Amino acid sequence: MTAKRSxxxxxxxxxxxxxxxxxxxxxxxxxxxxxxxxxxxxSVPKGEYDSTEESAExxxxxxxxxxxxxxxxxxxxxxxxxxxxxxxKIVTAWAVQGDLDPELMVPGTFTMEWPRSSGRxxxxxxxxxxxxxxxxxxxxKVVAAQVTFLDRLTELLGAARG
Numbered sequence: 001m002t003a004k005r006s007x008x009x010x011x012x013x014x015x016x017x018x019x020x021x022x023x024x025x026x027x028x029x030x031x032x033x034x035x036x037x038x039x040x041x042x043s044v045p046k047g048e049y050d051s052t053e054e055s056a057e058x059x060x061x062x063x064x065x066x067x068x069x070x071x072x073x074x075x076x077x078x079x080x081x082x083x084x085x086x087x088x089k090i091v092t093a094w095a096v097q098g099d100l101d102p103e104l105m106v107p108g109t110f111t112m113e114w115p116r117s118s119g120r121x122x123x124x125x126x127x128x129x130x131x132x133x134x135x136x137x138x139x140x141k142v143v144a145a146q147v148t149f150l151d152r153l154t155e156l157l158g159a160a161r162g
Contacts, residue, residue, distance in 0.1 A: 003084070003088050003089060003090050004048055004088070004089045004090070005048065005049060005050075005051055005056070005089070005090050005091075005092070006046045006047055006048050006049070006059075006063075006089055006090070006091045006092070007046060007047070007049055007056040007057070007059040007060035007063060007091070007092045007093070008043075008044040008045050008046025008047070008060050008063060008064065008091065008092075008093050008094075009044065009045060009046075009060050009061070009063075009064045009072060009073065009077075009093065009094055009095075009096055010024055010025075010044045010080060010093050010094070010095045010096070010149055010150075010153060011024065011025040011045075011073055011095075011096055011097075011098050011100060012024045012025070012095055012096070012097055012098075012153060013025075013097065013098065013099050013132070014097070021134065022134070022135055022153070022154075022157060023132040023133060023134055023135075024132070024133055024135065024138050024150065024153070025045070025100060025102075025130055025131070025132055025133075026042040026043060026044065026045075026130065026131060026133055026138060026141060026142055027042065027043055027044075027045045027067060027068070027126075027127030027129070027130045028041055028042050028127060028128050028129045028130070028131070029041055029042070029043055029126075029127060029128075030107065030110075030124050030125035030126050030127050030128040031110070031112065031114075031124040031125075031128075032114050032115075032124070034128075035128075038141065039140060039141065040141070040142070040143050040144060041141070041143075042131075042133075042138070042141040042142050042143070043127075043142060043143055043146060044091070044093050044142070044146055044149060045063065045064050045067040045068055045127065045130070046060065046063055046067070046091060046093065047059070047062075047063035047066060047067060047126070048089075049062075049063070056092040057077060057094065060072075060092070060093070060094055066108040066126070067107065067108055067126050067127050068100075068105050068106075068107065068127065068130060069104075069105055069106030069107060069108065070100065070104060070105065070106070072096075073096040073097075073098035073100075074098070075096045075097055075098055076096065076097070077094040077095075077096055078094060078095040078096070078153075078156055079094055080092075080093040080094060080095055080149045080152045080153060080156075081093075081148075081152060083145045083146060083148045083149065084145065085143065085145040085146075086144065086145065091145070091146065093146075093149050095149075095152075095153045095156065100130075102129065102130045102131055102132070105127070105129070105130050107125035107126055107127050107128065108125070108126045108127075109123045109124060109125055109126060110123070110124060110126055111123050111124075112124065135150055135153075135154060138150055
């Protein structure tokens with residue numbers, strides 16, 4: 001069986017007088033399974049795609065808009081590579097510098113049976129909120145495998161300054 005694939009965009013912005021403080025936009029996963037969780041319950045805005053129908057970068061742009069309800073950022077897409085999450089899913093991500101007001105988010109939705117085995121189908125937001133986090137805080141919030149994306153972004157930004 002082939003692993004499921006997802007693609008996403010890690011939006012980042014620079015803050016502070018020298019632009020040394022970097023913040024990243026993460027989304028809190030929606031639905032009842034994540035509602036009471038905060039640590040390791042945040043993610044790069046991303047979604048699944050079929051690699052025979054679109055490229056990972058095309059999927060990342062499409063999924064950003066579907067998950068957040070706003071157009072994907074304009075700018076230089078910096079490849080952050082792939083990670084394999086604990087569930088086996090392979091996630092590919094790009095970092096893009098930009099800004100976004102979290103209040104403008106209009107999340108996409110999904111349906112699932114809830115409560116389980118109830119026969120009742122309910123609709124939930126893919127992401128119930130997005131928020132800007134400093135890199136240190138983001139490392140504690142994002143799902144474990146995606147910490148690698150934060151590390152790779154830090155390396156890329158450090159190399160760009162040096």
